[in-house]
Amino acid sequence: EAGVTQFPSHSVIEKGQTVTLRCDPISGHDNLYWYRRVMGKEIKFLLHFVKESKQDESGMPNNRFLAERTGGTYSTLKVQPAELEDSGVYFCASSHQQNYGYTFGSGTRLTVV
Amino acid sequence: SQQGEEDPQALSIQEGENATMNCSYKTSINNLQWYRQNSGRGLVHLILIRSNEREKHSGRLRVTLDTSKKSSSLLITASRAADTASYFCLTNMMTGNNRLAFGKGNQVVVIP
Numbered sequence: 001e002a003g004v005t006q007f008p009s010h011s012v013i014e015k016g017q018t019v020t021l022r023c024d025p026i027s028g029h030d031n032l033y034w035y036r037r038v039m040g041k042e043i044k045f046l047l048h049f050v051k052e053s054k055q056d057e058s059g060m061p062n063n064r065f066l067a068e069r070t071g072g073t074y075s076t077l078k079v080q081p082a083e084l085e086d087s088g089v090y091f092c093a094s095s096h097q098q099n100y101g102y103t104f105g106s107g108t109r110l111t112v113v
Numbered sequence: 114s115q116q117g118e119e120d121p122q123a124l125s126i127q128e129g130e131n132a133t134m135n136c137s138y139k140t141s142i143n144n145l146q147w148y149r150q151n152s153g154r155g156l157v158h159l160i161l162i163r164s165n166e167r168e169k170h171s172g173r174l175r176v177t178l179d180t181s182k183k184s185s186s187l188l189i190t191a192s193r194a195a196d197t198a199s200y201f202c203l204t205n206m207m208t209g210n211n212r213l214a215f216g217k218g219n220q221v222v223v224i225p
Contacts, residue, residue, distance in 0.1 A: 033213065035215070037150070040199075041217075041218075042201075042215060043215040043218070045213065089154075102146070103158075104148070106154065107156065109154075
């Protein structure tokens with residue numbers, strides 16, 4: 001089966017611009033998660049979708065971040081406007097059920113200059 | 114809140130040596146996974162150990178799990194330069210809305 005796909009793999013934008021990251025989970029996986037690793041620090045949870053619903057968005061840093069999963073398939077994470085501290089690697093993962101079988105995407109490296 | 118914590122957080126070793134990393138967690142888990150991240154790239158799944166398992170091997174990797182101490186260790190034997198990366202444990206907690214938690218990560222540098 002195809003894995004979790006993230007696009008783009010790398011994005012360089014200027015401060016104040018908008019960027020949209022996309023994650024295509026494994027087909028049939030209801031659970032979709034976003035994580036990020038900022039400035040080489042720990043990986044932090046952003047949010048969790050179950051199908052199209054936001055199960056937990058407690059990790060979203062502020063209202064500049066907007067995640068959607070229309071139709072319960074792929075998800076987008078928009079950062080608007082981007083700030084320098086948003087630079088990092090954004091990971092997406094999906095799973096069929098919450099306990100097992102997480103598959104992570106290769107990540108999107110975001111650089112805000 | 115962060116569930117796992119690794120100790121030490123930075124490790125520099127010579128090629129051929131073994132590298133050991135530890136991960137501690139606070140609540141009961143279903144399973145624990147170790148991941149590697151190379152130079153800001155994607156996360157690579159290394160190994161999963163379930164709560165009823167005590168030790169698991171995969172190639173040069175050996176993972177142990179002590180649920181009584183709520184800790185896990187990752188041993189990389191005969192390290193190679195290509196093992197240079199950040200290593201993270203990911204715990205799957207039994208309770209809580211967000212059941213996944215990454216540890217802080219260990220930076221391992223293998224010197225050729």
